[in-house]
Amino acid sequence: MRKTKNKISTTRTADFFAIAAVSMIAANTTCDPQIIVDNSAEPRVNLVFQSTPTSTRFNDANRYSLDKLKHNKRVLRNLANLKSNWNGYGGESIDQDVIEKTEKMLSDLDYQPQIFPTGRGTIQIEYFKNDDNLIEIEISNEEIFVYKAQNGEEFEGSVEFDKLSEIITSFYA
């Protein structure tokens, strides 16, 4: 019985030094470790790392992509050339102000969308994962109108540009 107690005590002492060693190593990384020691009968150690952004976050193909931004600006320039009835249904050409408004928005967005013209002279930018998870943003001279569907929840309404980035970032969170 006494031997068993000593064994547990030795194990806990060994664990303490192991924790201390890990803590010293972690202190030299960019992460901020939190060490939680569980004092239950079975000695257990959980290391929780609250990591700061790493390079893997920038691997998303559409995030911070200069290539995508350049591509989208080319698409916008092409949309500026659309003539009346471009869609075979009397589609309206797109006002230069709407083109410029969209171009400015694109430059400020973390994630680059797909861009489409509508028949009423507005521009729609889209983020699409599947039919239940998408964002469609219609840009006109008057407003920025958002329809977002994500995990069974829907939102639609006019938003300010400042809110847009938040809506898109939460979509990819």
Next chain:
Amino acid sequence: MLNDEIEDSEFLFRGVVTQNWDFENDRPTSATFKDSKGVSVDRDGGRDDKDCIDKIKTVNDFHAICKVMTKDVRDLDAVVFYKPVPENDYHSEIHDSNERIQMKGKKPSKIRERSIVVYKK
């Protein structure tokens, strides 16, 4: 002469140009269903898909043609009007409601979702 009332079971056909085709996901964009004067479609009026497709292809060099059932449109609280024109007996329009012409937000998105592509280049 077609009945003024479009039946729930009738399909509504719409041509899609390349600018409104999402090539990444191989689908039309809902921007196809956004128009200031109502979304022009061709009701089937008892024709089969091939006849409807052939008629629409005479109008424009569309990248694709899709169809959506009238009931699916009405279930979204959008309305469908039969509005024949001299060059097209089947011409109809989808409006947001009886009071408002333009759809935006959820309705065009859901119509796109429920539409079936029946022709693609």
